[in-house]
Amino acid sequence: MTTPTARTPRTPPTAPPPAPKLPAARGPRRRVTALGLLAWLTGLVFAFPALWMVLTSLRSETDAATSPPSLGAPLTLDGYRAFFGGGASPWPPLINSAGASLFATVLVLVLALPAAYALSVRPVRRWTDVMFFFLSTKMLPVVAGLLPVYLFAKDAGMLDNIWLLVLLYTSMNLPIAVWMLQSFLADVPVAIIEAARVDGARTPTVLIRVVAPIVGPGIAATALICFIFSWNELLFARVLTSVTAQTAPVFLTGFVTSQGLFLAQLCAASVVVSLPVLIAGFVAQDRLVQGLSLGAVK
Incomplete structure (x- = not known):
């Protein structure tokens, strides 16, 4: 008979030693x-x-x-009291600037959105040449076209006319708006547009009800930039207007007189004139950031 061999007791597995604590990464935090x-x-x-x-x-x-x-x-508050209760009333120039900027911005969007749609979603032949043509209109210095525009406005009887400023601001901001909207519309999925066309939607319907809501932040950013450029324009408004169509930037130049520079009144007037643009930028800041970053990350 064989004697059974004694089994050696199993030792329980030992837990691994705890990992040493690494020091906190101070470099990235700093x-x-x-x-x-x-x-x-x-x-x-x-x-x-x-x-x-x-x-x-x-x-x-x-x-x-x-x-x-x-x-x-x-x-x-003497500077503000002098601005609002001084000689000339600031309200007509402010209303002229607001009207010209708003009308020009709306007109720019109405013209730029179809053009950007044709150059991005439904590209035409040699569309890069078309885009360069739009950009080339901004290469001419503004002062170089001042004399021809003045002579045209004089012969047409449109001096000191707010609608002349609307046309000028529209032509000045249209190339920028087309370039911005074209980059936004290029990121719209073509499948969505094709599905809308299969459902029987025509081009205006596709543009207004399908494409515009998708690129809404881009449209808001473009509108805000065009509004700011129109509001701040001084050269054409200074030469082509006098009293009736005087804008807010032209009104500010009246504080620099032969008697001296009224610095406090000028700063008060500058603060008031800057408020509409600051308020518009504050209200639309989310749309502006979202629109300017649209298509940045692929």
Whole structure:
């Protein structure tokens, strides 16, 4: 008989030793913090002139003209009172600027959206040459076309006419709008347009009900940029208008007189004139950022 061999007891498996704790990655955090501080400093540098303009508008003319400026000078609303209750009323120029900018922006979108649709969704032959032609119209300096435009407006009896500014602003912003909208419309899926055509939708219906909602942020960004360019235009408005069609930027030049520079009133007027553009940009900032970044990430 064979004697059974004794079994050796099994030892329970030992747990692996805990992994050593690695030190926190301080390098990326410091880099992010440094980049954040740099972004804030850059933003303050760009915003400092606007902030200084607002601060100067709240000073008296004597304190605003001191050099170096006094940071502890008392604040007052005399500049705004002089702007709204002084000699000439600022409301007609503000209304003219708003009307010309709004009408020109709407007209630009009405003309640019079909053109961008034809150059992107349904491209024409040699569409790159067409796009370069649109861009070439911006290569001519504005002052070079000032004399021909003035002579045309004089012969046509359109001097000091707000509708002349609407036509000029439309022609100036149309190339930019076509280029921007073409880049936005190029990202629209062709399958969606083909499905709408299978359902019997015609080109205007496809453009308004299918394509426009998809590129809504791009349209909003284009409209805001065209509105800002129209609102800030000075050269044509200064030469082609006098009283009836005077715009807000032209009205600001009236504060520089032979008697001197009324700095506090000028800064107060500049703040008021800048408010419509700032409000429009603040309201549409989400659409603006979304539209400008549309198609950036493929």
